[in-house]
Amino acid sequence: MQSATGGEPGGSGEPDTPADSDVPEDPEDVPGTPDGTPLPGVGPWDGPWPDDARYDPELLALGDRRNVVDRYRYWRREAIVEDLDRRRHSFHVAIENWQHDFNIGSVVRTANAFLAAEVHIVGRRRWNRRGAMVTDRYQHIRHHPNLAALTAWAHDQELQVIGIDNLPGAVPLETVDLPRRCVLLFGQEGPGLSDSAREYVDRCVSIAQFGSTRSINAGAAAAIAMHTWIRQHAPLPPPQA
Secondary structure (H helix, E strand, O other): OOOOOOOOOHHHHHHHHEHOOOOOOHHHHOOOOOOOOOOOOEEOOOOOOOOOOOOOOHHHHEEEEEOOOOOOOOOOHHHHHHHHOOOOOEEEEEEEEOOOOOOOOHHHHHHHHHOOOEEEEEEEEEEHHHHOOOOOOOOOOOEOOOOHHHHHHHHHHHOOOEEEOOOOOOOOOOHHHOOEEEEEEEOOOOOOOOHHHHHHHOOOEEEOOOOOOOOOOOOHHHHHHHHHHHHHHOOOOOOOO
């Protein structure tokens, strides 16, 4: 059973907390917009309040401006996480954090969109949440001090560790059937997977490129790899009303 703020109790990795951020925790808490454009979301609840413990009285009274899909409007954060936990997929995402990579927030946001089981931060505990757009509040995040700890945890959970990088000998992602239970591991912007990561992964796959640039950024690579897993293993969600 997972906690609402991190990984499974008793796991070798440590759940991440907002204190590990070096940017303001919640840009959604800022009321209004300086240029007068309409606020996102919905205003106060119109009519009798629902008799349902999932709803947050404060949001019902003041409105819900959070970055959530319509089905979760006015819900308490804990209720949203609990509902997501019933449907989470079996793939995990891990990213190395030796240089305080700005892509990590984007990776977390994409992992939330594709309902990854957990995101694993490897290396430095502090990471830049700005690109996450507050989606880390709804995503289980676990910290590992090094790759040995990550891979030990993954293998204990019977998860294969799949490195994503354009390295010699890597198998094209476009030709691979990704394991249903796996950790997709990404390196830093620029250097890619560290030398030690290449020693720990069970296999390495690459993303085909056709232009002049040497690489795509880690956030884009993560989105491509996660969506590949979704196409191979996940049924499409029902249309939103």
